[in-house]
Amino acid sequence: MASGKKGGNNSLAKGLNGRRSSKHKEGPIETDEDRNMNLDAVMDTKSLFAALYSVCEENATFFSGGPNGPQGDAALRMVDTMMLIQEHAHSLEPVVSGFAAVYHHFDFDPHIPANGYRSLVKVVRCCILHIIHKGRYITTNRRSIFFRAAHNAREMEAYCSALCQLRALLYLAQRLLHDNSHGNLFFHEESGLSQSFVREYSSMHKGCFYGRCLGFQFTPAIRPCLQTIAIGLVAFGENYRPHQSGIGVAASSFFTSGKYAIDPELRGAEFERITQNLDVHFWKAFWNITETEVLSGLASMTSTQVKVNRAISVPPVPFDLPLVADPHLTVTIAVPSAHTGPGPVQMRLISYELREGQDSEALLSLSRSEGGAVSLSLGMKTKRSPPSRWLVVHYHGGGFVAQTSKSHEPYLKSWSQELGVPILSVDYSLAPEAPFPRALEECFYAYCWAIKNHQLLGWTGENVCLAGDSAGGNLCITTSMRAASHGVRMPDGVVAAYPAILLTAYASPSRLLTLFDPLLPLSVLTRCLSAYAGMSEAQAEKQVEKVSTLSMVRRDTASLLTHIKQGASNWIHSLLDPTRADTTNLATTGKGAWLEHPREFPLGFEPLRSEKLAEMKLATSPVVRNPYMSPLLAPDNMLRGLPPIHLVACALDPMLDDSVMFAKRLRNVNQPVTLCVVDDLPHGFLSLSQLSRETREAANVCVNRIKDVFSQQDSPPEPRKHRKLERTNHCASFSTTGDPEKLFESPVPDKELLVVGGGATFLDGEGLVDVATQNNVDVVG
Structure with missing residues (x-):
């Protein structure tokens, strides 16, 4: 049932037998989104980025003005956004190609193309496909009297922000690939690289993934459900009070949920605030609503x-x-x-x-x-x-x-x-x-x-x-x-x-998905695992100061517009000066605290930052x-x-x-x-x-x-010896096995030096996949 490529609307299972099982849509109706999402099945990396450059360039030219072009703030925002998307894409293309050349080495089996590096590339491709789809819609309808320029500009700005944050995640994954021991998906330390990932998560802007872009990476059939969950969550969070019954909060939330349904930016900002600041008791109450x-x-x-x-x-x-x-x-x-x-x-x-x-x-x-x-x-x-x-x-x-x-x-x-x-x-x-x-x-x-x-x-x-x-x-x-x-x-x-x-705080490529996963944000995940480990939150009973969500939206919007204008200016200068390095300079807030740490990103690039840092620490326990x-x-x-x-x-x-x-x-x-x-x-x-x-x-x-x-x-089973295992105290460590990293290693006679986009290298000595028979094709699992 394995498949290396598939359309965005098919849910395929990859199994050990190497066959592909594809379920086609019932009925003859296929939407425009289905047709555009299915491009992922046939477009390699080069073709995908070429299509993105083309649609952005065409729309930027149209909205750039001139005697017959559209005028107004929406048109200027559209031009700036299209230019900034191209700038992000030019930096992303070699990185995506680099991952596509090596991520198959981390698969469990050649017939099961799946690991965190593949998933990150898949999400980036999915975001680009959404931008291409929206860009083609704009191209087709921009001359219509019913075309809403401001609305479509906001849509493109949201996906531009998402692409910027995904670019940051790929840079972090690139460092993880470089620093990890060979064949491992996990960085086996809770300090150093894992700690720097938590610092980045705490400050990176995440609201764009919970507003207009909510669940863009998943099959279209599930997105309305995720949107309903998100609206319910932010409404529940607005009315949540400790020691109040969940059904009472849910009833109050019903009357305040409307504003979050009609305002994606407001929903995204509130979702980010809740996931970053509310304690495990809130999540316990929210998830238990289904028990009523x-x-x-x-x-x-x-x-x-x-x-x-x-x-x-x-x-x-x-x-x-x-x-x-x-x-x-x-x-x-x-x-x-x-x-x-x-x-x-x-x-x-x-x-x-x-x-x-x-x-x-x-x-x-x-x-x-x-x-x-x-x-x-x-x-x-x-x-x-x-x-x-x-x-x-x-x-x-x-x-x-x-x-x-x-x-x-x-x-x-x-x-x-x-x-x-x-x-x-x-x-x-x-x-x-x-x-x-x-x-x-x-x-x-x-x-x-x-x-x-x-x-x-x-x-x-x-x-x-x-x-x-x-x-x-x-x-x-x-x-x-x-x-x-x-x-x-x-x-x-x-x-x-x-x-x-x-359940440790070890970094891995798939765990970078917690930046934008609507069901498993990193701050929520760490709270749950800390609770199971018996580690109390440092400020569990502290009343979380409720910031004004509306003011947060205004500030985030102003920050985004500043970022777009500055990025567009850098893009124009880069065209005039080919020797100029990548100088994407995104607007950030509270940047001073981050300059003390080693840079995680190329010079001139910074992801969008939240105004309020997430209240989370990398709690550790034996x-x-x-x-x-x-x-x-x-x-x-x-x-x-x-x-x-x-x-x-x-x-x-x-x-x-x-x-x-x-x-x-x-x-x-x-x-x-x-x-x-x-x-x-x-x-x-x-x-x-x-x-x-x-x-x-x-x-x-x-x-x-x-x-x-x-x-x-x-069926008649083969004789299998029952092996009694050693009893392990619940505070035991690795004293019986030595270095925990060696648990994941396999003896390999030869090591292969692989190069990833951006100059990063690593030694692949996993030996679990026959790399000689693998094809370096851009296939997303």
Whole structure:
């Protein structure tokens, strides 16, 4: 299913078999945007930039005035913007070409073209395609009496700002490529380069990505949903008060959301303020809106109807399980007790069919009160199916700080129907109230309890698959590691969707996407991971001063216009003086504090800066290097005991590099692993699976991976030795393995010197991809 090129509206999954599976649009209707976005499938880098230069030059000439040309401020802004776009493009073209020549060396497999460097180039190409599309629209309609020059000038200014910031990101990625050890996507230090990235993020202007350009990098079908989420977020943030109920804030937000729907600049500025300044409790409240009875009731009515949907509470009682190595011996499974002491573990049993044992008195005694938890039709006349051979144990996502299985019910119900198996979803305790390792303790306890009490779940106890998304994907892997360390039976497979596998603050190319990702901004991500690690925010209870958003918009607009005029002047001078170096001089605010640090960008270039720095620090703690928290850092002997791992990642997800590097590590120790990468969808697409055809297809990829686990177990398996892993204290470091960078290295006899645009070089010694057979073509995965 691999594909190196694709149109912007197709969601493709890249798998190990090297085939391409393309889903075409239903019906004969194709929009102008679809046709222009599909140019990405056939345009190489040189043709793409040539088309950009042409459309910008044509429109700049038309709006430049003359006796018959248009006049006014909008026309002047259009000319300045077109010139500045060309200036950015002239600097970007060699950098993009340089990355295109080398990024294939970082792929997991030649048939799976995916890594953070590819993603950054893909986003830049997507931004350029949007500019070309808008420029051609202007060319076609600029003489019409209905043409709105001011509106189209604002559109071009927004994408010009986005292109400027993307140019900065490529420069940062270039330095990452240069400074990283060979074959690694991560810079394995939290100081130095990683710290400088955080400093840049704190000051760089991000509002342009949340206004008119919101979600431009994703498939068009998902953008209206992202816009709705963004409007809801900024309205919720405006009305948010600590200790106020989420439903109350949501109700107030409904009446203030209109202004953000009609004013993209206002929405972008407010979105930037919220993501940079509000603490983890705000995000916990916002993400838990889907838990309210109103929204969960609506989701329940539109989702698959199941016979069993029961919330259960398992009391904290220790029990014994037999050891795999010697079933005559047992190991005691301790109750979860970290941080808050022993307490019940909450779960939810979902089954499309009523199976034997699911209505037993023993299970009913564990049920917790919840409206509509189980169908009222479960009487004596209801037919009970025999127990299933398979059980799926599910761990939900939510950044370790939010949501429960209730938010994930819609796709879990569909899974239960399509797979024909019961699903046990674990409602583990959430940070910051219950940080690591409490969630892991509860997930492991729930897994063992399910094995011990399989007859209550409508399951024979034969085969079990762990599945989870995001934070839940991390818990699937670490639960398997803990099962191995205890010597109990292992799951037959793990399916992890866009998992968070490395929770340190290490820089990587895909993590640069957090600058403009509407669902995973870096400041939000660091707050969630810090909460899970038990690190309190320095100013968690501090009242955040609410700046005037309207005044911020005015200042940002004035800054942008100054930047455009100065950039246009530099562009004209560069034409007159060919020897002149790149002198893009973007307007910045608060620049003095940044001159103390080494320059991250070429002389004469500065990205747009925000007026208010993000309130975030690079908090570090030894606990984040614990293999049970960051499985990517686990020593080889721990990884060798894992079951088959199936990773489903997103090409535009800041967590992409986690999956790519983890798949490489597993392959290096001869562990069965597959990696499937879905294009053009954001992190968390499972929760959006009912909103578009593309997200449904991506959700089906996860279902197919679970089916693969089923089919592999149904076929005669090869004898596989169970390896009991060493127990690891939750504050353990790398003393058993030495330098953490060596975890990602492979012995390679030859090293290849590669050159990247701009003069950067690096030694490629990864040895995981047969570089001799790779083609240096400009292909975006």
